[in-house]
Amino acid sequence: MTAQKLDGKACAAAIKDELKARVAELAEHGVTPGLGTVLVGDDPGSQIYVNGKHRDCAQVGIASLRVDLPADTTREQLREEIQKLNADATCTGYIVQLPLPKHLDEHEALGLIDPAKDADGLALASLGKLVLMQPGPLPCTPRGIVELLRRNGVELAGAEVCVVGRGTTVGRPLGLLLTRRSENATVTLCHTGTKELAAHTRNADIVVGAAGVPGLITADMIKQGAALVDVGITRNAEGRQVGDFADDVWEKAGWVTPNPGGVGPMTRAMLLENVVEAAEQQFALAQSGARYARG
């Protein structure tokens, strides 16, 4: 028996259709959501991702605003560009594409993003809200993973989830998301310092591979029927995208995300959802005249 596919591409397409309707609704009130992207440098991978985000926007009816800066952009120049987007009313949400070149401080950049315009859910204030369980934009990959599992009927409440990877964009915030009352999963967060990785993965109903180590998790390390979510993106010698799970897991698992075609498209769909949500909230705020609420 082979595992069921957790089809992120199909799920993302369904979400995009729903978002199209919400964008049309906003248009009736004269509101157009606008996504800004800030890309520093000429990393080909990052360029491909940013191109994809603008393509997605066009499909859903979101305006997009692209800021491409040279690799030698200074700290002050980046700060100015971020402040311009904060002040630009046509930009309802934006992202600063990571990683930034080494001479720039990512924490500083993420700290400058107006929390009301944080499309990634990775700004300082947004991660703080997640810890405090206050409403705010959620990090796109963790949100996409929860959405993908939900829409495929994978039970989260009471599930034992093993997250492999403690990065700030995926592993760590995913642990916070899954342990909210609304998800109610029990999470074990594993990392490179974990002594008996297999003991933890074997105990889990859901395993999330977010370590970026190709083929790290093999069939002998998982429980029969488990749901497997592959966040890993590594290029092999032939340039093919490979994930954190070995191919043999498909024979033993209950569900597996294809890679590509799993988590990646969901991440992009959640970025769009965050932008639409931010525009809806900015509109509602303007409507209610609660102009002082945001200081």
Ligand SMILES: Nc1nc(=O)c2c([nH]1)NC[C@@H]1CN(c3ccc(C(=O)N[C@@H](CCC(=O)O)C(=O)O)cc3)C=[N+]21
């Ligand atoms: N501020 C910021 N926000 C991010 O969300 C962010 C970032 N920086 N830096 C880089 C990573 C990586 N990332 C991906 C998103 C989608 C795919 C994706 O859709 N991949 C397709 C394959 C490529 C394609 O078909 O276009 C797939 O896996 O099926 C991949 C990678 C977002 N990131």
